[in-house]
Amino acid sequence: MTEIDVKIDALVPAWLYVPDIAEMLDVDVVRVRQLIKEGQLIAVRRGENNALQIPAAFIQGDRIVKGLVGLLTVLRDDGFTNEEMLEWLFTPDESLPGTPAQALNENRGTEVKRRAQALAI
Numbered sequence: 001m002t003e004i005d006v007k008i009d010a011l012v013p014a015w016l017y018v019p020d021i022a023e024m025l026d027v028d029v030v031r032v033r034q035l036i037k038e039g040q041l042i043a044v045r046r047g048e049n050n051a052l053q054i055p056a057a058f059i060q061g062d063r064i065v066k067g068l069v070g071l072l073t074v075l076r077d078d079g080f081t082n083e084e085m086l087e088w089l090f091t092p093d094e095s096l097p098g099t100p101a102q103a104l105n106e107n108r109g110t111e112v113k114r115r116a117q118a119l120a121i
Contacts (some may be wrong), residue, residue, distance in 0.1 A: 004044040008083055011090035014056035015046065024059055040069045042082045055086070057101040067109025071100075071116055078120045088116075 022029045036043045075085045089101045100112045
């Protein structure tokens with residue numbers, strides 16, 4: 001967990017604090033921190049208080065967006081850092097269309113995962 005780059009920060013449309021994520025997922029804050037540690041979520045320090053925050057697009061209703069955890073694993077296996085994953089997830093891709101994060105939220109995870117796997121080639 002590092003401070004976020006200004007360029008990447010500008011790509012992500014909305015952020016949530018760890019306690020907000022805990023409330024949405026109906027778990028305690030310790031569990032959210034564990035999800036971050038396990039690589040199931042990406043969190044960065046940002047804002048005036050340098051608070052830990054997670055992109056809002058990673059949560060849909062009361063759960064982590066379908067396909068996100070597997071996608072993060074693929075990207076990590078491809079050698080991506082957390083910052084590079086955020087940049088890739090929130091950079092528009094005309095072939096999708098939209099961003100990979102948007103496609104995940106629209107249940108188009110197979111297309112996104114296919115593109116992530118192609119990055120390793």
